[in-house]
Amino acid sequence: MANESTLVKDGAVAAETLADPAWIRIRDLIYQVSGIYQAENKFYLLVGRATKRMQVVGARTPREYLDFLTARPNRDAEMRNLLNEITIGETCLFRSLPQIDALRKVVIPSLAEAKKKLAFTKLRFWSAGCSTGEEPYTLAMIMLEETQAALKGWTFEVVATDLNDRSVAKAQEGVYNDYAVRNVPPEFMKKYFTKAGSEFRVADSVRSHITFSRLNMLDDSKMLFMRGLDVIFCCNVLIYFDGKSKTRTIQHFYNALLPNGYFFLGHSESLHGISEKFRLVHFPGATAYWKTTEPVAKAGTT
Amino acid sequence: MKTENIDRLRAKIVRIDAMPAIPVILRPLLRCMDQPVEDVDMERIVELVSYDKSIAAQCVRMANSALFMRSSPAESVRSAVMSLGMWRIRDLLFSNSLSQVIPANRWVVDPVVFWKHSLGVALVCRKFADMIEFPDPEKAYLAGLLHDIGVLVNCMVVPEEFRAAMEKASREHIPLDEAEQATLGFTHCDSGRVLADAWKMPADVADAIQLHHQIGDPERGGPLVALVHLSDLLCRMRDLGYGYYEPRQIDFANEPGWLYLVMKFPGMAEIDLARFTFSLDEYAREVGELVATVFAS
Numbered sequence: 001m002a003n004e005s006t007l008v009k010d011g012a013v014a015a016e017t018l019a020d021p022a023w024i025r026i027r028d029l030i031y032q033v034s035g036i037y038q039a040e041n042k043f044y045l046l047v048g049r050a051t052k053r054m055q056v057v058g059a060r061t062p063r064e065y066l067d068f069l070t071a072r073p074n075r076d077a078e079m080r081n082l083l084n085e086i087t088i089g090e091t092c093l094f095r096s097l098p099q100i101d102a103l104r105k106v107v108i109p110s111l112a113e114a115k116k117k118l119a120f121t122k123l124r125f126w127s128a129g130c131s132t133g134e135e136p137y138t139l140a141m142i143m144l145e146e147t148q149a150a151l152k153g154w155t156f157e158v159v160a161t162d163l164n165d166r167s168v169a170k171a172q173e174g175v176y177n178d179y180a181v182r183n184v185p186p187e188f189m190k191k192y193f194t195k196a197g198s199e200f201r202v203a204d205s206v207r208s209h210i211t212f213s214r215l216n217m218l219d220d221s222k223m224l225f226m227r228g229l230d231v232i233f234c235c236n237v238l239i240y241f242d243g244k245s246k247t248r249t250i251q252h253f254y255n256a257l258l259p260n261g262y263f264f265l266g267h268s269e270s271l272h273g274i275s276e277k278f279r280l281v282h283f284p285g286a287t288a289y290w291k292t293t294e295p296v297a298k299a300g301t302t
Numbered sequence: 303m304k305t306e307n308i309d310r311l312r313a314k315i316v317r318i319d320a321m322p323a324i325p326v327i328l329r330p331l332l333r334c335m336d337q338p339v340e341d342v343d344m345e346r347i348v349e350l351v352s353y354d355k356s357i358a359a360q361c362v363r364m365a366n367s368a369l370f371m372r373s374s375p376a377e378s379v380r381s382a383v384m385s386l387g388m389w390r391i392r393d394l395l396f397s398n399s400l401s402q403v404i405p406a407n408r409w410v411v412d413p414v415v416f417w418k419h420s421l422g423v424a425l426v427c428r429k430f431a432d433m434i435e436f437p438d439p440e441k442a443y444l445a446g447l448l449h450d451i452g453v454l455v456n457c458m459v460v461p462e463e464f465r466a467a468m469e470k471a472s473r474e475h476i477p478l479d480e481a482e483q484a485t486l487g488f489t490h491c492d493s494g495r496v497l498a499d500a501w502k503m504p505a506d507v508a509d510a511i512q513l514h515h516q517i518g519d520p521e522r523g524g525p526l527v528a529l530v531h532l533s534d535l536l537c538r539m540r541d542l543g544y545g546y547y548e549p550r551q552i553d554f555a556n557e558p559g560w561l562y563l564v565m566k567f568p569g570m571a572e573i574d575l576a577r578f579t580f581s582l583d584e585y586a587r588e589v590g591e592l593v594a595t596v597f598a599s
Contacts, residue, residue, distance in 0.1 A: 039584045280576055281551050281552065283550070283551055
């Protein structure tokens with residue numbers, strides 16, 4: 001059993017623990033398998049969470065735990081457990097402010113401009129792997145704000161799907177505790193939530209823009225029906241897929257998007273060479289994958 | 303900027319007494335940097351550091367900071383220099399001596415934001431250069447560090463107009479050079495070029511200073527300009543920018559600088575840009591630590 005006192009002091013990870021080169025290898029392995037990158041300034045998070053798994057499996061050192069992830073018979077299961085631990089508690093409303101800023105300040109205005117030329121005034125979003133609904137509600141609230149300001153006269157729809165029936169049911173309820181709403185700006189709290197005991201209930205005006213349903217992303221026959229979307233969010237879901245399923249799902253996402261549509265992953269998640277079709281684009285503090293018909297310019301022609 | 307405008311700007315800058323003078327420590331330092339790492343004389347660096355009481359004190363303070371996790375405190379300048387290593391000493395010397403160019407009350411931009419950006423671009427340039435096997439990563443670092451030196455010139459020479467340009471940029475969320483062009487009729491790239499020439503900086507570094515926003519035909523500036531241009535963009539997209547939100551989408555695969563480097567360096571094909579981008583968050587700590595050391599009073 002790992003001795004917790006040597007790893008975690010006063011809630012912080014001791015500096016000498018972070019310096020163990022085995023962590024770098026574990027970090028790189030996680031990236032290779034899932035596309036999730038743990039920057040060195042966030043290492044204490046990785047170490048803190050992996051330490052929990054080390055205690056469960058009885059690994060004494062990161063080097064030994066690396067064996068559990070690479071050499072032991074149930075290594076795939078252990079990797080899933082570790083990924084679970086790493087992405088746990090990541091779900092809350094308004095989770096990634098840089099993504100929200102990119103959406104409101106760059107993506108939505110540019111999509112709207114392109115669609116307006118074609119006389120379209122509707123935007124469609126898909127929250128794929130919506131878990132307990134935090135993401136689709138966030139999207140709907142943002143769009144409600146936009147349609148009262150720059151996008152007056154526009155309509156929108158948020159499609160929210162998850163594999164887990166219980167998550168979908170919980171999402172439909174739209175009731176959250178104060179931890180889940182900790183990032184919600186006060187003006188949104190006032191406008192879009194009502195107090196329900198110690199919890200907060202999302203207003204029906206938000207709910208009416210969202211359709212919740214159960215969907216297995218590995219079910220090709222169902223995925224084929226998803227079409228005509230402008231923006232897809234799929235955060236921390238693909239990390240659990242093997243290479244082949246990942247490639248297939250990304251292809252479905254690509255087909256589901258309209259030209260110029262955007263595909264967002266989790267904050268430090270990447271496609272890591274899975275798809276050549278999407279183009280990685282940068283916004284301040286966020287990245288996304290873009291379905292563009294624009295070819296890459298030949299060197300020297302721009 | 304047109305040549306005649308550059309000449310006019312040059313005349314204006316040279317006439318003004320406020321033209322920044324090259325810091326004493328910088329010339330020998332630039333000479334030190336011009337040789338391969340293995341030829342650098344650490345004793346000479348210790349000597350350089352000892353010249354300046356405030357820089358020496360900063361080195362000791364930084365060597366003892368949390369970043370280096372020493373087991374016993376560094377007390378002498380020599381042990382501090384050894385512990386920091388040559389590159390961090392150089393960072394300290396550069397940022398400190400360049401900061402001395404401007405009196406504290408003349409900064410129009412926040413010096414902390416300015417140095418975070420400059421050091422961030424320097425680190426990214428070197429990392430980028432390493433990844434594509436650019437032959438001189440330290441030159442890339444130097445060009446990154448100095449690329450915005452024209453901002454210092456503008457603070458000294460046209461403080462009021464430059465303040466207006468900064469305000470316009472952050473109010474309208476536009477790139478600084480665009481705001482400068484509208485307000486001043488020239489940019490920090492132009493004034494940086496004039497300073498680089500006056501200080502006799504290497505020609506390719508001077509080109510990087512001048513062309514990092516308007517790379518135009520990448521053949522003209524060569525790979526160093528492209529490296530600085532892309533590193534500057536990456537930093538601005540990763541919280542190491544000018545301190546205001548730039549609402550824009552950057553498609554690196556379509557940037558002329560990127561396409562140019564793809565043509566020149568086979569290593570470009572191997573770059574995992576997403577991973578590179580995420581790893582930039584690691585620099586934030588290093589850069590923050592360094593800047594805090596320079597600006598701790």
